[in-house]
């Protein structure tokens with residue numbers, strides 16, 4: 001559990017692999033979860049809430065989030081995409097863009113559900129590799145799209 005005086009982990013040099021960034025936001029891959037393609041968009045400066053950004057900056061952030069969502073739809077064809085901005089543990093604006101499949105271990109619960117049913121975990125472990133194989137191409141297309149549309 002983080003304490004208000006702890007250094008902010010999102011202000012530290014990024015430990016996650018950065019796929020793309022500009023002066024406002026960075027896009028990082030999130031590995032090691034049950035959902036292949038999970039991607040995070042992090043505002044570069046330490047701001048907690050969307051309404052602390054100017055409307056133009058807020059729109060710029062969401063343009064990045066929506067482009068990630070669009071490329072996930074095109075390249076990974078998930079059954080649903082979850083967009084989440086919680087920030088309860090790290091009060092530094094970031095969005096989770098999480099592709100979901102009806103067959104995934106946690107569906108239809110949020111991915112943070114601590115105890116997905118064991119039979120779903122086992123079944124998903126058999127299906128997940130085929131989707132994981134698409135992720136390198138998804139990342140390549142995402143970097144292309146971000147670079148083309150958002151300088």
Ligand SMILES: [Zn+2]
Nearest residue numbers: 008011046092
């Ligand atoms: Zn921060």
